[in-house]
Amino acid sequence: MINFKELIINKLHDNIPELEIEEIERLVETPPSYDMGDYAFPVFQLAKIFRKAPPMIATELAEKLQDSEYFEKVEALGAYVNFFVNKNTYADTVLTDVLEKGYDYGKSDLGANRRVIVEYSSPNIAKPFHIGHIRTTVIGNSIKKIYDYLGYDTIAINHLGDYGTQFGMLITAMKHWGDEEVVRQDPIRELLKLYVKINEEMEEDPTLREETREWFKKLEDKDPEAVRLWNFFREESIKEFERVYELLDIEFDSYAGEAFYSDYMDDVINEIEDKGLTVESQGAEIVDLEEYGMPPLIVKKSDGTTIYATRDLTAAIYRKNKYDFYKNIYVVGNQQKLHFQQFFKVLELMGHEWAKDCVHVEFGTVSTEDGALSTRKGNVLFLEDVLMKAKDGILEILNNREREIENKDKLAEQIGIGAVIFQELFNDRIKDYVFDWDKTLSFEGDTGPYVQYTHARIHSLLEKGAFNPADSVDFALLSSEEELDILRLIYNFQSVVIDAHEKYQPYFVTRHIVELAKAFNKYYNTTSILVDDEEVKKARLALSYGAKVVIHNGLGLLGMVAPERM
C-alpha cells in the first residue's frame, strides 16, 4: 500500500534539506477537516530559514510540490501546504491491499523478534471475581491482541494473587468456622463469608490477628496443612475464574502468581542487601526512597514475612531472565500507581537497566449505580453474573424478533458479552466510569451491538451481491464523498492500531470502528450498492468488503466476535 504520508515527508525533505527528516515527520499533520486536504504541512518554522512570510513560503512550496499521480491538489492555505490525495490512486492502493490480504489486512511485522509480556486480570484467589476486575481483564486482553497483530511475540500472564497475609486469615477462619464440605459446594461465596467473618471477629479479638499471622508464617514455611488448604483455595478459585475467561474467550500463557515467586524471593532479597540498598526500620527491612519523593519500599516485614512488593520485584527479575522481554506491561488500576513507581525505581537502583522497559498501564475505576463493589463488606457484583445478564438481555431482544434466528443462544452470548467489552473499551482507560446497562445493550449509537450489526449487514450484502475478492475492479468508479470517507477509514486503520499500541489505548480502535460503521451505514442509506451496472456494483462491493474486513479485525482486537448474521 502506498504510504502517502511518507511520500510527502520525503518530497518535503528534498525541497527543504535544512529541516531534519524527523522534524518534518513531526510537523506533517491531518487537517481538522478533509475539505482542507488529507495531510497538511505548517511552514511557520521555515520563516527564519527563508526570511520570508509564512504564506509566501507556503505558496512557493505548493508550487514546487505539484504531483498529479499521488496528489490531485497541493495548495497553500495561509501558512499551510495542504495535500489532497488522488482519489483513484487512493481507492486502488487501499482496496488492492485489502483484496489481496483479506483478514490479514492491517497486520504488521513491526514487533518481529520482540517479546512483550502483558500481565493482566490477576484476581486474588478465594475472593470473588467481580465487576471491578473487568477493566484489567478486558483492557489487558485487547492490548495483548493489538501487540500480536503488530507482530510482537506476546506472553499473557495472570499474576494470580495467591499469596499474602489474607491466606493466614482464611486458614484461621476455616479452622474456626469452616466446613470443607460446605465450602466445596460453593467455594467462592463460602470463602467470602468466612473472609467477612474473620474481618469482623478480628476487630473484637486481637489474639485472632496473631493466629492469622502464625498461619501465614506457616504457609511461607511450607507447613503441610497450610499448603493443603491454600491449594484447595487456589484450585477452586481458578475453576471459577476460568468459567469467566471462557465466556470472554481469554487464555493465558501462564498462571504464575505471587506464590510462584516465593521460592525465588530469597535470592532477590540477598541481591538487594548485597547492593547495600536496604536499611533497618522498626525491625523491618526497607529501601529508602525519600530522595525520589516516595515512601520506602518494604522488602521484609518485622516478623520476617515478605510482602506484595517483594514478590513483584522477584517476578520482574524472573521474567527478564526467562523471557528476555522487550517490554513488560502491567495492566493494573491506578490505585497501585505508587506501588509500581516504587518497585520500578528499586529495580533501577539494583542496576537493572531494563527497569525502563517495565510499564504500568493504569486505568480508572468502574462503579455501579448502587456502588456494589467492596469485598470486605461482602457486597459484590460477580463478573460472571454481569456477563450472563448481558447475554439474557440480548436473548430477550432476539426472542422478540419476527424472523427465525439460528444459534440464538450463542449469538446472544456474542452480542451481550461483546456489548460489555465494547462499553469497557470505549473511553480513555484512565477515566472512571459508571457501568450502565441500558447504554451497553442498545443497538443504537456507539455500542458493540451497533458495530456488530453493521458487520452482519455488510456480510449479507456481499452474499447477496455474490462478491468475489478475485474479481477485477475499476477503482476509478469510487469517488463520492461517502466512498472517500470509508476509504480513509480503511486506509488509516493500521496507523490507528500502531497508535493504540504505543499509548496502550484500545479505545482508539473502538472509536475508529464505530466511525467506520457510521460511515458505512450512511453510504448504505444514500447509495444503492447492488445496482444493475456490473462494474459499479463490483466496485461498491469491493469497498464494502474493505469496510467489513476492518470492522471484523477491529472487533477482534477488542476481544469481540464479529457475527455474520444478527
Ligand code: ARG
Ligand atoms: N492481585 C492484585 C489485585 O487484585 C493485582 C495484581 C497486579 N499485578 C502485579 N504484578 N502486582 O489487586
